[in-house]
Amino acid sequence: MNLKDIFKITRSYRRFHQDYEVAADILTDVVENVRYSASAANLQPLKFIIVNDKDTNAALFQHLRWAAYLKDWDGPEEGEQPSAYIVMLGDRGLSRYVDWDCGIALQTILISLTEKGLGACAIASFNKDAVRDMFKVPDSLEIALVIATGKAKETVVINDVKDGDVRYWRDEHNTHHVPKRKLDDMIFKEK
Secondary structure (H helix, E strand, C coil), X not given: CCHXXXXXXXXXXXXXXXXXXXXXXXXXXXXXXXXXXXXXXXXXXXXXXXXXXXXXXXHHHCCEXXXXXXXXXXXXXXXXXXXEEEEEEECCXXXXXXXXXXHHHHXXXXXXXXXXXXXXXXXXXXXXXXXXXXXXCCCCCEEEEEEEEECECCCEEEEECECCECCCEECCCCCEEEEECCHHHHCCCCC
């Protein structure tokens, strides 16, 4: 599979085969790829919490919010919940560019998970205080993202944006549709 094909299937998957176990060494390997990625001013301010324990997964799941555009869906049901997580932390004491590093790291992680046959969803809407307490994260570290992962249990397709509407949606077959702008709409100038 070439890189463009990997980009095309690296989507936000929100339903998983919950009984599929994601080994800790797969998650640490994915995080190691971040180690080799770019970092603003090479300050490397990110740290990670790797979670693949069923009880910890269940506790963390309670603090997450899923799919803002899907108003009638509260998130994956039992049996469709993620079987692992990567929690991304940033140390603003090390770098004022934590947000840049988070973006670079997130894309690296998502592509790495896709390459390993897994789906994932980056979640920025969650109870940060509860997650901080759960993992005893010191105040010096910001909890940036929770990345849910596992074996994807849904089909996600890309459609062209129509009438400027970028909201994702599900059809009557529960296929998840993600509108993307056309390339011509993205290129501002070509010389």
